[in-house]
Amino acid sequence: MIKVDKKDINLKESLFSGQCFRMYQEDDGTFTVVLNDRVINVQEDNKYLIIKSDNEDNLKNVVTNYFDLDRDYDEINNYLIKKDKSFEEIIKKVKGYKILKQDSFEMLISYIISQNNNVKRIMKSIEKLSELYGSEIIFNDKKYYLFPKYEQIKNITLEELRNVGLGFRDKYVLDALKKYNKLKEIDSLNTDGAIEILMSIKGVGLKVASCILLFGYQRLDVFPIDTWVKKYTREKYNVYKKIDEFYKEKYNPYTGVAIQYIFHVKRNKKNN
DNA sequence: CCCCAGGTCGTCA
């Protein structure tokens, strides 16, 4: 077991905000999250995150990195407020929400699966894929399955993928695997170049590419425009077209964070 | 049964 300073993170808001698909709230109020290479259970008090895991190697760094605890969100928030006064209200509502640093390959496949799909079924599909092809982890006497590594599914066939029940998205996943090696260029590319490479994968459009870059590559300037954000932009600013340019000018280089805040507020309102 | 899901593709004007 380890303890880390939780800073100002709100665990539940960050985990259950649609960016992550491998989190579970336990009956005792703690959260279990399947990371890239291990399973963690997180309990929080006022000041600390108390972490247990099947693998305690380097655990403090792993957790600090995953929850991005070392990033100065105050600086980002102040920047957004300076750019747009209406963020004072928004930030009050989303305080503690952070963009998690998730695995890029997992995000690639997960967000391809997410298209025209609902969160429940997305989670189920990812769970199935992990069960069939990922590594098994035993933690607290329970079995968990890590999201498969590229090497574990690179030779998968369309027929095998059918068993996962991805619907029409299975051929998109296959194309992503085929083009996997090209994605290594992403780190050396600017935003537009990175988006272009991702969109060369069949089934990856602007929205999915943006999610992959924001959640899997921590490109905080990249922002997914979805139906919620479109609605908000229409209602608040009376803007219908070129929404991407509109926001980029307003909030770069933290447009991704800004749009996530807006999305998060909208979604919470719906869930009440 | 019909509707929808954090979209994208193919097609046609």
Add this chain to the structure above:
DNA sequence: TGACGACATGGG
């Protein structure tokens, strides 16, 4: 460019 239906599957 822009609009529009199809797309697999399961939950409401």
